[in-house]
Amino acid sequence: xxxxxxxxxxxxxxxxxxxxxxxxxxxxxxxxxxxxxxxxxxxxxxxxxxxxxxxxxxxxxxxxxxxxxxxxxxxxxxxxxxxxxxxxxxxxxxxxxxxxxxxxxxxxxxxxxxxxxxxxxxxxxxxxxxxxxxxxxxxxxxxxxxxxxxxxxxxxxxxxxxxxxxxxxxxxxxxxxxxxxxxxxxxxxxxxxxxxxxxxxxxxxxxxxxxxxxxxxxxxxxxxxxxxxxxxxxxxxxxxxxxxxxxxxxxxxxxxxxxxxxxxxxxxxxxxxxxxxxxxxxxxxxxxxxxxxxxxxxxxxxxxx
Amino acid sequence: xxxxxxxxxxxxxxxxxxxxxxxxxxxxxxxxxxxxxxxxxxxxxxxxxxxxxxxxxxxxxxxxxxxxxxxxxxxxxxxxxxxxxxxxxxxxxxxxxxxxxxxxxxxxxxxxxxxxxxxxxxxxxxxxxxxxxxxxxxxxxxxxxxxxxxxxxxxxxxxxxxxxxxxxxxxxxxxxxxxxxxxxxxxxxxxxxxxxxxxxxxxxxxxxxxxxxxxxxxxxxxxxxxxxxxxxxxxxxxxxxxxxxxxxxxxxxxxxxxxxxxxxxxxxxxxxxxxxxxxxxxxxxxxxxxxxxxxxxxxxxxxxxxxxxxxxxxxxxxxxxxxxxxxxxxxxxxxxxxxxxxxxxxxxxxxxxxxxxxxxxxxxxxxxxxxxx
Amino acid sequence: xxxxxxxxxxxxxxxxxxxxxxxxxxxxxxxxxxxxxxxxxxxxxxxxxxxxxxxxxxxxxxxxxxxxxxxxxxxxxxxxxxxxxxxxxxxxxxxxxxxxxxxxxxxxxxxxxxxxxxxxxxxxxxxxxxxxxxxxxxxxxxxxxxxxxxxxxxxxxxxxxxxxxxxxxxxxxxxxxxxxxxxxxxxxxxxxxxxxxxxxxxxxxxxxxxxxxxxxxxxxxxxxxxxxxxxxxxxxxxxxxxxxxxxxxxxxxxxxxxxxxxxxxxxxxxxxxxxxxxxx
Numbered sequence: 001x002x003x004x005x006x007x008x009x010x011x012x013x014x015x016x017x018x019x020x021x022x023x024x025x026x027x028x029x030x031x032x033x034x035x036x037x038x039x040x041x042x043x044x045x046x047x048x049x050x051x052x053x054x055x056x057x058x059x060x061x062x063x064x065x066x067x068x069x070x071x072x073x074x075x076x077x078x079x080x081x082x083x084x085x086x087x088x089x090x091x092x093x094x095x096x097x098x099x100x101x102x103x104x105x106x107x108x109x110x111x112x113x114x115x116x117x118x119x120x121x122x123x124x125x126x127x128x129x130x131x132x133x134x135x136x137x138x139x140x141x142x143x144x145x146x147x148x149x150x151x152x153x154x155x156x157x158x159x160x161x162x163x164x165x166x167x168x169x170x171x172x173x174x175x176x177x178x179x180x181x182x183x184x185x186x187x188x189x190x191x192x193x194x195x196x197x198x199x200x201x202x203x204x205x206x207x208x209x210x211x212x213x214x215x216x217x218x219x220x221x222x223x224x225x226x227x228x229x230x231x232x233x234x235x236x237x238x239x240x241x242x243x244x245x246x247x248x249x250x251x252x253x254x255x256x257x258x259x260x261x262x263x264x265x266x267x268x269x270x271x272x273x274x275x276x277x278x279x280x281x282x283x284x285x286x287x288x289x290x291x292x293x294x295x296x297x298x299x300x301x302x303x304x305x
Numbered sequence: 306x307x308x309x310x311x312x313x314x315x316x317x318x319x320x321x322x323x324x325x326x327x328x329x330x331x332x333x334x335x336x337x338x339x340x341x342x343x344x345x346x347x348x349x350x351x352x353x354x355x356x357x358x359x360x361x362x363x364x365x366x367x368x369x370x371x372x373x374x375x376x377x378x379x380x381x382x383x384x385x386x387x388x389x390x391x392x393x394x395x396x397x398x399x400x401x402x403x404x405x406x407x408x409x410x411x412x413x414x415x416x417x418x419x420x421x422x423x424x425x426x427x428x429x430x431x432x433x434x435x436x437x438x439x440x441x442x443x444x445x446x447x448x449x450x451x452x453x454x455x456x457x458x459x460x461x462x463x464x465x466x467x468x469x470x471x472x473x474x475x476x477x478x479x480x481x482x483x484x485x486x487x488x489x490x491x492x493x494x495x496x497x498x499x500x501x502x503x504x505x506x507x508x509x510x511x512x513x514x515x516x517x518x519x520x521x522x523x524x525x526x527x528x529x530x531x532x533x534x535x536x537x538x539x540x541x542x543x544x545x546x547x548x549x550x551x552x553x554x555x556x557x558x559x560x561x562x563x564x565x566x567x568x569x570x571x572x573x574x575x576x577x578x579x580x581x582x583x584x585x586x587x588x589x590x591x592x593x594x595x596x597x598x599x600x601x602x603x604x605x606x607x608x609x610x611x612x613x614x615x616x617x618x619x620x621x622x623x624x625x626x627x628x629x630x631x632x633x634x635x636x637x638x639x640x641x642x643x644x645x646x647x648x649x650x651x652x653x654x655x656x657x658x659x660x661x662x663x664x665x666x667x668x669x670x671x672x673x674x675x676x677x678x
Numbered sequence: 679x680x681x682x683x684x685x686x687x688x689x690x691x692x693x694x695x696x697x698x699x700x701x702x703x704x705x706x707x708x709x710x711x712x713x714x715x716x717x718x719x720x721x722x723x724x725x726x727x728x729x730x731x732x733x734x735x736x737x738x739x740x741x742x743x744x745x746x747x748x749x750x751x752x753x754x755x756x757x758x759x760x761x762x763x764x765x766x767x768x769x770x771x772x773x774x775x776x777x778x779x780x781x782x783x784x785x786x787x788x789x790x791x792x793x794x795x796x797x798x799x800x801x802x803x804x805x806x807x808x809x810x811x812x813x814x815x816x817x818x819x820x821x822x823x824x825x826x827x828x829x830x831x832x833x834x835x836x837x838x839x840x841x842x843x844x845x846x847x848x849x850x851x852x853x854x855x856x857x858x859x860x861x862x863x864x865x866x867x868x869x870x871x872x873x874x875x876x877x878x879x880x881x882x883x884x885x886x887x888x889x890x891x892x893x894x895x896x897x898x899x900x901x902x903x904x905x906x907x908x909x910x911x912x913x914x915x916x917x918x919x920x921x922x923x924x925x926x927x928x929x930x931x932x933x934x935x936x937x938x939x940x941x942x943x944x945x946x947x948x949x950x951x952x953x954x955x956x957x958x
Contacts, residue, residue: 010868018774029811095694115897118933122714205399207386209413242800279806368690
């Protein structure tokens with residue numbers, strides 16, 4: 001590593017573009033958001049900065065607070081489901097032969113390349129009442145009915161019960177399903193990366209010392225791949241919290257998330273200060289989580305040395 | 306065929322016809338062997354010969370295609386590693402990095418379901434045994450290689466298994482530490498009375514600490530003997546060449562007037578005393594350290610001499626490794642100890658020297674590699 | 679010789695990929711993962727406006743899509759934004775990566791962290807920030823292409839170049855500093871080293887990160903949604919407005935086109951990288 005003072009000109013050339021850009025076109029805009037969050041709508045287009053905390057207070061009020069808690073709950077559930085599904089998958093991939101490993105990794109990353117909107121939209125055709133899931137269920141229902149009818153279960157009444165399609169769309173179920181569907185690669189990849197680097201001889205030592213597979217999993221493997229799991233949790237929870245496309249397309253009238261509320265402030269309700277305050281609350285939550293993460297990390301490193 | 310029934314004490318480990326492939330290549334080919342209680346048994350061989358795979362098969366970490374594994378007279382051929390009464394010391398030590406030394410050792414004991422007090426006592430006892438008690442609350446990344454090795458050993462010993470398997474445990478240590486640990490391992494095994502099975506590619510290690518050695522090559526067991534037998538009277542060319550070095554004297558056995566004689570290029574016909582083996586499947590060899598270099602021809606009765614020129618000289622401090630070209634254009638390895646400073650200087654000046662050895666030091670070795678039990 | 683039957687042996691303790699239920703679970707997972715997208719692509723060829731039941735194969739919705747002027751326009755917008763944003767992100771990103779790799783300076787940690795913030799915070803926050811920013815500074819509303827896309831391009835660059843930095847830095851981590859020292863010893867200046875050693879070395883990472891920046895920009899919806907207006911729509915935003923009107927095969931067609939562009943560019947780049955690798 002060189003010290004920058006030794007080569008001032010070269011250093012400046014390298015650092016200036018990135019530094020200026022991120023300052024001007026990222027942190028400055030964030031500053032504007034922060035400032036506006038202390039403002040008020042004065043008429044349809046103007047905003048006056050009055051230094052008021054009203055917007056933040058409103059965020060914890062009544063329905064908005066309910067939306068906040070619902071968002072956090074939905075994000076938590078999504079993260080948990082992603083975790084439960086991802087662990088076995090990451091395991092299988094990491095313990096497969098090289099060829100299969102590469103194939104499976106490509107298969108996981110490919111949907112990741114697809115637009116968020118398209119992925120969410122594609123779920124509509126599957127989940128709606130005339131959608132594929134219900135069609136398949138209906139098919140099995142009819143088949144089962146004909147078998148039962150044949151066996152005479154219904155006795156003299158030959159009225160077949162009607163198929164009630166499942167209400168899979170426009171409710172919290174579809175929002176969570178959609179979020180899991182979209183964010184699961186973000187959970188699989190960090191866990192897989194850590195698992196791949198994991199020294200398999202620890203597993204062998206544990207088995208050799210008499211531990212069964214399950215004990216080995218919980219006492220040896222999971223504690224040691226913990227950083228990957230935490231990364232995955234962060235990578236899913238944070239974007240989930242701020243999502244609005246998925247609840248918008250797949251959710252019903254009572255599956256609102258913070259993202260939807262924010263979007264409304266800027267597109268229809270035109271209450272920019274309030275939208276800014278809500279956005280900043282999201283940012284605070286994100287930064288808070290990251291601080292907790294790095295503090296926990298420091299603690300772990302301290303314990304080992 | 307194993308002769309389990311015939312031995313006085315039945316073997317601690319009994320392996321029958323074990324075979325294991327990795328993909329298209331065979332790692333362990335039809336291996337059968339018996340290891341007895343209290344032995345310090347070494348499996349020795351070059352890299353890739355299958356010795357580690359064999360060890361892992363015993364531990365249960367690999368699954369064999371054919372064959373059975375008996376430990377303490379019970380069939381563990383299809384058992385998973387966690388119920389086999391063996392414990393392994395891994396080459397990389399595999400100490401759990403997120404646990405202290407204490408917890409590492411506690412891990413196996415807890416599984417056995419012992420009471421807290423007994424576990425505590427056992428941990429203290431075993432750490433004193435390996436002289437690592439002072440480090441009981443340290444983490445593995447705070448320990449040196451040698452210290453990690455002791456903890457790994459302690460972790461395996463404390464469970465009091467029937468067998469302890471060691472996978473090249475000393476290969477990562479420097480030469481002096483390695484010698485120290487070899488002695489300690491040997492003493493430890495004797496005092497514990499547990500059967501040790503050690504895998505190594507270091508022949509010095511095997512020769513110095515093992516009570517019996519199995520030489521492996523290309524998935525097969527070449528031969529099994531005690532250290533001195535395996536060195537002095539090897540039954541296979543591979544063994545003779547792998548353990549120590551051997552000069553093979555090319556030639557043929559001939560029968561001349563009811564006497565079996567070995568006809569060589571360099572030394573003419575040699576009358577071999579005590580030739581029991583089938584003559585046509587054997588060759589004659591001599592160890593480099595059994596050959597002495599002199600300025601003159603030896604006139605003693607059982608001595609054979611040949612003239613030669615030193616073409617390579619490697620000085621190793623206490624011993625010299627030389628290659629000498631004989632008058633028949635053969636290269637012979639000679640190991641010469643540094644008895645006096647002057648001896649080297651003198652010999653270096655000579656244009657040619659005489660190589661001499663005693664006929665009694667000749668070794669009769671089988672030509673083909675076969676499996677021996 | 680071991681017969682084939684004998685080779686199917688008991689599962690080893692670490693052969694987790696052979697556990698039956700795990701295999702079934704993984705297969706099921708991938709089916710569920712791909713079914714919606716494959717379904718979308720298949721139904722883009724469906725001859726039915728309501729697109730509920732399969733009625734027959736047709737290309738007419740693709741034709742309709744190609745005749746939809748705003749759709750084509752939005753597609754061109756998306757591509758232009760992606761190209762410009764990729765080029766600029768890559769340049770800025772490479773310079774920043776080299777700087778971080780080479781130099782140590784006060785507040786370096788803070789700078790590194792600040793480069794990560796754009797990709798950590800929820801996208802919606804960034805979209806909002808850009809919208810407020812451009813509005814507050816009275817960013818001029820250009821009517822003509824390409825300047826009317828300037829706001830979107832700027833937002834995309836802010837979001838993409840941290841990825842470039844991460845990838846290039848990872849690649850630079852593998853560069854043996856001894857090479858640099860040796861060339862300095864032979865009298866090379868910083869610029870020479872940059873041109874003849876560093877750039878060739880990071881070339882594969884450069885290409886990979888450009889591809890990533892391109893796809894991120896092409897696919898982006900949330901940030902673009904906030905920074906775009908009626909005169910600068912991108913393809914994802916256009917698709918969104920179509921979705922609001924209801925499900926139709928035309929949406930499927932437009933979506934499939936977008937998916938194909940992404941897949942094809944990935945395949946092209948990957949093959950290009952392989953070719954580069956082999957020709958060495």
